[in-house]
Amino acid sequence: MRALVRVFATVTTVTPRVRCVPNQRGPDHLIRRIRPGCGRCPIRANLPGISRAAVVTAVRRSSVAGVRLGVLDVGSNTVHLLVVDAHRGGHPTPMSSTKAVLRLAEQIDADGRLTDRAAGKLVESVDEFTHIATSSGCEQIMAFATSAVRDATNCDEVLAEVAAKTGVTVDVLSGTDEARLTSLAVRRWYGWSAGRILALDIGGGSLEMSNGVDEEPDVALSLPLGAGRLTREWLPDDPPDRRRISVLRDWLDAELKVAAKQLSDCGKPDLVAATSKTFRSLARLTGAAPSSAGPRVRRELTSSGLRQLIAFISRMTTSDRAELEGVSSDRAGQIVAGALVAEAAMRALDIDTLEICPWALREGVILRRLDTGLQ
Incomplete structure (x- = not known):
């Protein structure tokens, strides 16, 4: 049996060492810093049979290639x-x-x-x-x-x-961890100049929301309002029953009231960003650029566009929605519920326009792991 792969665990390795000039940065300075000194660098300077150039090359590769x-x-x-x-x-x-x-x-x-x-x-x-x-x-x-x-x-x-x-x-991962890691990914994507960021993420089982100015948000929340969950519990018919959609809208408003106040009390966001497949699909359906245009193309979702979209897709069957560009077959059955959650969140938080962030939870997990160290 293969050795157990421990998630987020620190793998202990023997770290070679060099002696270096302190207070210098970047791989290029390693040519200068391999000399008797502080012993801080992560390679060995005096390995028998290994040239100085080879040592520098190895460090450059590990620093750049990762x-x-x-x-x-x-x-x-x-x-x-x-x-x-x-x-x-x-x-x-x-x-x-x-x-x-x-x-x-x-x-x-x-x-x-x-x-x-x-x-x-x-x-x-x-x-x-x-x-x-x-x-x-x-x-x-x-x-x-x-x-x-x-x-x-x-x-x-x-x-x-x-x-x-x-x-x-x-x-x-706990729901709060999901919200925090997603917030980290969004922050790293937009940078510090974005100011206070309100981040939203609709998954299959839950809705994550956060608000903050740092990599650790001031508030990180998770609510059981995922697109798949609400489809099963509220919208079993295909196409969805109009009366149930109306009742679900009212219920979502009530469910989001307390969370919206917590997020709003932190401060008005400079940027509202949304992540993951549900929001990307909704943005695409309202005219945003396709994924083939690349991750750096700006994509937005507006409340007015979302309302019009809901009126359109809620009358369609799952098979018909699966034919729409931007909707995968595995998401077609729950895109209406996802749209209703997005609409309710934007209404509760008084959001007119939000921006789609290419990075989400998976990138947050990677970034946190890199921050804590790969050994």
Whole structure:
């Protein structure tokens, strides 16, 4: 059995050392700093048979190229593997993306347990994706689960089975952790000059919101208002019943009232940003640029455009919505509920326009791991 891959765990390694000139930065200065001195640098200066130039080259490569990481996201709808090249202080560069549609949130029995079939499919997917990550050259795998697994009454049992059969330990993120890590990703994408940022993220099982001026937000909240969850509980018909949509709108307004006050009391945001698939799809459906235009194209979602969109897609069947550009087949059934959550959040927080951020939870997980150190 493969050695257990510990998520977010520090891997102990023997660190070679050099002696260096303090208070200098960047890989180029290493040519100057390899001399007797403080012993702070992470390579050995006097290795028998290894030239000084080779030592400098190795450090340059480790500083610039970084490491290849696999991020395994066990969500309510999909299991998603993102392979990135990353180094501290730089943008993670996506190398490949693979996902499997498991719909775990829809496979909960009357006792709140993930079914045996769902657990088996999860084991198969994690095992397959671990092989993909390994063959892709990933040095570490970071696996995490969100709402569907977190809320299951047999969460520990299922993840123990995953660890035993695949060698991967899946870390369960709390809803607050999701909000904080998403906030970190948004902050790093826009930078300090963006000022106070209000960030929103609609997942399959929950809605995450945060507000702050630093990498650690002043307020980070998670509410059980995910698009998949509300579709199952409120909109079982296809197309959705108009009366139920009206009742759901009123219910969402009531559910968001307290959270909206907490977020608003922190201060008026300079930027409102939204992340993840639901918001990207809604923006695309209201005229934003397609994903093929690249991540740096500005994309927005307006409250007026969203209202018009809801009136349109709520009259369509799931199969018809799946034909729309920007809506994947696995999301077509829950895009109406997602749009209603987005509309309610924007209404509660008095938001007219929000910007779509390319980075979200997965990038936040990567950035936090880089910040805490890769060894």
